[in-house]
Amino acid sequence: xxxxxxxxxxxxxxxxxxxxxxxxxxxxxxxxxxxxxxxxxxxxxxxxxxxxxxxxxxxxxxxxxxxxxxxxxxxxxxxxxxxxxxxxxxxxxxxxxxxxxxxxxxxxxxxxxxxxxxxxxxxxxxxxxxxxxxxxxxxxxxxxxxxxxxxxxxxxxxxxxxxxxxxxxxxxxxxxxxxxxxxxxxxxxxxxxxxxxxxxxxxxxxxxxxxxxxxxxxxxxxxxxxxxxxxxxxxxxxxxxxxxxxxxxxxxxxxxxxxxxxxxxxxxxxxxxxxxxxxxxxxxxxxxxxxxxxxxxxxxxxxxxxxxxxxxxxxxxxxxxxxxxxxxxxxxxxxxxxxxxxxxxxxxxxxxx
Amino acid sequence: xxxxxxxxxxxxxxxxxxxxxxxxxxxxxxxxxxxxxxxxxxxxxxxxxxxxxxxxxxxxxxxxxxxxxxxxxxxxxxxxxxxxxxxxxxxxxxxxxxxxxxxxxxxxxxxxxxxxxxxxxxxxxxxxxxxxxxxxxxxxxxxxxxxxxxxxxxxxxxxxxxxxxxxxxxxxxxxxxxxxxxxxxxxxxxxxxxxxxxxxxxxxxxxxxxxxxxxxxxxxxxxxxxxxxxxxxxxxxxxxxxxxxxxxxxxxxxxxxxxxxxxxxxxxxxxxxxxxxxxxxxxxxxxxxxxxxxxxxxxxxxxxxxxxxxxxxxxx
Numbered sequence: 288x289x290x291x292x293x294x295x296x297x298x299x300x301x302x303x304x305x306x307x308x309x310x311x312x313x314x315x316x317x318x319x320x321x322x323x324x325x326x327x328x329x330x331x332x333x334x335x336x337x338x339x340x341x342x343x344x345x346x347x348x349x350x351x352x353x354x355x356x357x358x359x360x361x362x363x364x365x366x367x368x369x370x371x372x373x374x375x376x377x378x379x380x381x382x383x384x385x386x387x388x389x390x391x392x393x394x395x396x397x398x399x400x401x402x403x404x405x406x407x408x409x410x411x412x413x414x415x416x417x418x419x420x421x422x423x424x425x426x427x428x429x430x431x432x433x434x435x436x437x438x439x440x441x442x443x444x445x446x447x448x449x450x451x452x453x454x455x456x457x458x459x460x461x462x463x464x465x466x467x468x469x470x471x472x473x474x475x476x477x478x479x480x481x482x483x484x485x486x487x488x489x490x491x492x493x494x495x496x497x498x499x500x501x502x503x504x505x506x507x508x509x510x511x512x513x514x515x516x517x518x519x520x521x522x523x524x525x526x527x528x529x530x531x532x533x534x535x536x537x538x539x540x541x542x543x544x545x546x547x548x549x550x551x552x553x554x555x556x557x558x559x560x561x562x563x564x565x566x567x568x569x570x571x572x573x574x575x576x577x578x579x580x581x582x583x584x585x586x587x588x589x590x591x592x593x594x595x596x597x598x599x600x601x602x603x604x605x606x607x608x609x610x611x612x613x614x615x616x617x618x619x620x621x622x623x624x625x626x627x628x629x630x631x632x633x634x635x636x637x638x639x640x
Numbered sequence: 641x642x643x644x645x646x647x648x649x650x651x652x653x654x655x656x657x658x659x660x661x662x663x664x665x666x667x668x669x670x671x672x673x674x675x676x677x678x679x680x681x682x683x684x685x686x687x688x689x690x691x692x693x694x695x696x697x698x699x700x701x702x703x704x705x706x707x708x709x710x711x712x713x714x715x716x717x718x719x720x721x722x723x724x725x726x727x728x729x730x731x732x733x734x735x736x737x738x739x740x741x742x743x744x745x746x747x748x749x750x751x752x753x754x755x756x757x758x759x760x761x762x763x764x765x766x767x768x769x770x771x772x773x774x775x776x777x778x779x780x781x782x783x784x785x786x787x788x789x790x791x792x793x794x795x796x797x798x799x800x801x802x803x804x805x806x807x808x809x810x811x812x813x814x815x816x817x818x819x820x821x822x823x824x825x826x827x828x829x830x831x832x833x834x835x836x837x838x839x840x841x842x843x844x845x846x847x848x849x850x851x852x853x854x855x856x857x858x859x860x861x862x863x864x865x866x867x868x869x870x871x872x873x874x875x876x877x878x879x880x881x882x883x884x885x886x887x888x889x890x891x892x893x894x895x896x897x898x899x900x901x902x903x904x905x906x907x908x909x910x911x912x913x914x915x916x917x918x919x920x921x922x923x924x925x926x927x928x929x930x931x932x933x934x935x936x937x938x939x940x941x942x943x944x945x946x947x948x949x950x951x952x953x954x955x956x
Binding site: 408436612639 | 713755756757759761763766769772773780836837838841842847882886889890893899900929930931933934936937938939942946950952
């Protein structure tokens, strides 16, 4: 009896600490289930694959944005770094399997290096992150335009096919697990590969990072930088790592975009749209723009909410001209729910942080 | 020789020196390639400032918001919405309509940030998206009138005693903003609220109304810029404001205004705008491709801020 009461109290505590995330998760589940019920071919592998493909890039970019936001900053270059990685990948993802792997590694390295540079400018140059990344974002777009003045590119067809379809197609293309027919692969065969890729990166990059000293320091900086400094936490290392990881995750998005579209496109508008959407996704996921609370998984859910809203337009037969308006209204309404906080505040001064 | 500069003026002086460097470098380039020095002719400079006045007016409004430690990301579509509704209404009512749209958007932003306490970054972004949606919905089904009215054409293109009217409008906006900031209670409240809102509130400043005031000014400035830009390009079109958001932020910050609010002088913003406009025109004289432009643009901002925009080290 006692035990179950402590368990339920730990659940309430988790809920009270992660209200935003829980609400986002609930909202996404509701939206996604309703979508599949209404869709003529709902709950099928084909629909899931299509949805997953369209979500991957923004999901990675939103996860990238989370880290700078956690330290109380903002990275206005994530969309540009994604575009840069997209252009690099469109040059390198061809040839022998070894060359392709090397190309992918180089792409991710480009993003990580760019993020590292952002981190160094923020830490050693002591420039506000938002304005430093505004400038480096322009540099990233410039580099992307140098690499690819016109849209185009050359990406290995097998890779493109295998990574944008179901697990069965992946096995079939590369001929492992008896071409996808092995018994142990059956339960997973219909899962979209892009979904697995996002989960894989989240699990092998974000989860260990969050548990490390550096990761905890990132949260501490967002809550109270002065206190973190006085506690002897590695502030500089944490900031640089946060920006480096942001660059890496943004490059993951760019790499996938190159694989998905078989091309690179140094589009300034698109880069800006991704950056702004990433901020929206981070907020929708329940991460505070003031820093210190939230996480990349929450932003992943936020990105999925953003995308699932646009999926509805296809099945609801809404006038395409009204779609941007509805998207905007939904976004504005969703973030306005944050205003409930102001109703609970007992001391006016708590509002002015 | 020891020159002492107050911390507030240092960015302005350095940015002005850099404007000089840009002019000299650009002139050296044109002298060596064509043997002419267009950058030093008054007429050319006036022409550049005329095209820079749109950015200058946007930056003036943006500065008010940044001084509070907030940001207004809705400028692009406030500008476009003001311009498009104005041309759709047409006639004598066109310009008042544009200004009205600017005020309404500013009020909405101000209420969201001041009362609902939603971070300005995300709220103004949402408002921007909604405005874009409204404009797409408005112009999609049918084609409303998008021609600039004669007054708009006059304001944007004509010259009064040899000076383009657009520059005069920019100067008027500048005088109003500079007076607001330095000579009125509102300006002082703005600096106080930007420095520490809690303290300002306890001193009896109605900080919410200060925030609303700043956002309304920003919306109004964007609308004025929209009117001028419509006159300049003879019509209103979708996406006409997109090119102004990031340069406006950059100009304000290059002029020494602190991005977290509370510090900055209007002269700095003016110098920042002139710097960006001249940098752009020198790069286009050099026929620099877009890629090189973006890289140089980013590098200049970082370089300038490394010289004077550095924060205090966190020590407690």
